[in-house]
Amino acid sequence: MKKTLSFTLIAVALFILVAAFAVSFSFSQTAHATELSPEQIEALAREYTNRTSFTTHDGKSLTLNGYVSDFEHRASFRTGLTSDFGAGNLFQNNTTFSGITNINGNEAIVNVAGDDNITRFVPKVLFTFVNETFYLGEYGFYINTRMVELEEIVGSGTVQFSFLISTVILIEVTNVIGVNYLVTAKIKPLVQLDFHYIAANNTQLAAKNHDIGVFWNRANCTYKLIGVQNAVAPAITVEGIPQLHG
Numbered sequence: 001m002k003k004t005l006s007f008t009l010i011a012v013a014l015f016i017l018v019a020a021f022a023v024s025f026s027f028s029q030t031a032h033a034t035e036l037s038p039e040q041i042e043a044l045a046r047e048y049t050n051r052t053s054f055t056t057h058d059g060k061s062l063t064l065n066g067y068v069s070d071f072e073h074r075a076s077f078r079t080g081l082t083s084d085f086g087a088g089n090l091f092q093n094n095t096t097f098s099g100i101t102n103i104n105g106n107e108a109i110v111n112v113a114g115d116d117n118i119t120r121f122v123p124k125v126l127f128t129f130v131n132e133t134f135y136l137g138e139y140g141f142y143i144n145t146r147m148v149e150l151e152e153i154v155g156s157g158t159v160q161f162s163f164l165i166s167t168v169i170l171i172e173v174t175n176v177i178g179v180n181y182l183v184t185a186k187i188k189p190l191v192q193l194d195f196h197y198i199a200a201n202n203t204q205l206a207a208k209n210h211d212i213g214v215f216w217n218r219a220n221c222t223y224k225l226i227g228v229q230n231a232v233a234p235a236i237t238v239e240g241i242p243q244l245h246g
Contacts, residue, residue, distance in 0.1 A: 035129045042135070044123045049137025054120050056090065062120055064139055064170055067091055068191045093117050095233045112198055112233045113226045118168060127166045127197040127232045140171030140187060145197075165235055166195045194235035198223045 036044070054062040070090035087096050094114035115124060122141045126133055134142045145166040151158050172188040221236050 035131075036125060041126070041131070041133055044125070045133060045135035045141075046137060048121070048123055049135055049139055049141070052138050056093065056117050056120065057114060058093075060090070062090060062117060064121065064172060064190060067117060067121070068170065071191060071193065087113075090117055092234050094231065097236070108221045108236050110221055110223045110233065110236060111226055112223055112228070112231045114228055115232045116195065116234055118193070118195060119232050121170060122168055124232055127164070127195060130164070136171065136173055136185070136187065139173050142169040142171070143167070164197050166197070166232075168193050168195060195232050196223065196235050197230065198225060198233055199230040200225065 056062045067090045070088055071092075074088045074091055087093055094112060094116060096111045097108055119127070121139070122143055126143050127145055130145055130147055132144045134140070143166055145164055147162055148165055149160070149162040151160050169192045170190045172190055174186045174188070176184045176186070223233060225231060
């Protein structure tokens with residue numbers, strides 16, 4: 001996972017905000033699961049971003065800044081190749097990492113018992129098919145869900161596999177009503193994170209190399225669903241050789 005914000009995406013968000021107070025755009029391609037129309041996406045995004053209070057999946061109080069702070073806390077603990085990595089409090093709340101071996105044959109076992117709390121801010125369905133959606137309300141989010149196709153050499157042959165990855169930016173929105181009821185909205189991108197939609201037929205994924213921004217085939221990740229049929233979980237990231245963390 002990475003916290004570095006994309007300047008281009010921030011610039012786009014700021015530019016669009018000049019035109020309107022609450023804005024949205026969406027674009028979708030071939031569905032991986034149930035695909036929504038642009039009108040359905042806009043209605044769902046409006047419903048989500050009209051809220052000012054949130055709770056976690058297990059009833060705890062949740063805020064944008066609290067979620068981001070918990071991510072920063074979790075990211076400060078980077079696991080080595082033989083370490084386990086327990087579930088978080090707000091971020092990575094339903095995911096644990098274990099079973100990491102060595103650089104020549106490493107595999108991260110990612111146990112997923114439910115959705116990450118990111119789905120309290122961004123509709124879960126937007127992680128399940130290829131789309132690009134941006135919306136501002138009481139808060140804002142940007143999500144870019146895309147298909148990754150990889151080919152890996154195994155013995156004398158190759159294995160092809162594909163999976164979805166979603167890049168999410170959470171955005172704080174501050175609205176100020178001035179003279180003549182002129183509304184000024186100030187937006188502040190808080191964090192950029194990557195997630196996977198995990199279903200029974202796509203549990204074999206690959207880690208992303210933080211240093212060069214590409215997927216590293218050798219660092220395979222097997223996501224194991226525990227007690228659920230599907231879930232949204234943080235993507236695993238490789239930093240250098242070969243620190244793995246959420």
